[in-house]
Amino acid sequence: MSKEKIKKIAIKHFNQYGYEGTKMAQIAEDAGMRKQSLSYHYSTKRDLFFELYKEVIEEEQAFINHYFEVHVEELLEVQLYNLLTEHKNRFLTNPNVTFLYMFSFFSPLEAYEFISSQYGIYLGTLKEAINACFAKHTFRRSSEECTIAFVTLLDGLDIQLVYVPNHMYEKVQQITWDIFWNGIQMK
Secondary structure, three states: OOHHHHHHHHHHHHHHHHHHHOOHHHHHHHOOOOHHHHHHHOOOHHHHHHHHHHHHHHHHHHHHHHHHHHOOOOOHHHHHHHHHHHHHHHHHHOHHHHHHHHHHHOOOHHHHHHHHHHHHHHHHHHHHHHHHHHHOOOOOOOHHHHHHHHHHHHHHHHHHHHHOOHHHHHHHHHHHHHHHHHHHOOO
16 A cells, blocks of 8 residues: 555545544555554544655655746736636645645644744745745835735635635635735825
């Protein structure tokens, strides 16, 4: 049994049952192995969770860096709006991204400090990439302030993904984007 298959099954369990509801015995069973065999790879649920979370953070950092490399020639407005859309699509279709945001918002107590530090690393990568984009242009606010506003918009839209039906989300994204983009323009 490969560790990758174990991780894929574990992500599914964590997303479905939360941290407390996820059982190593059930992961082992779904992976077609005994719990003792699973403990050869991961001695505790905490160890498995920490490895998964760290890898998902690294995956999202790579996504952010790749996104801005590929879209560097686009108009900033298009580049950032499409990032919001791509971010939404990843949240809705990629179990790893769902895992990342679910546990970033609802951290298990025993993992809070680890999650906070790891998420801070991801957030640093995101802010650095966004700030570099804003620094190439002139806006009503500094590049740092525009970055803070954009990341706050992204965070707010993440929450909307949890509570708002997809057809309504599109409208929420468009409205908040228009207000944000018009708000940072020079008068």
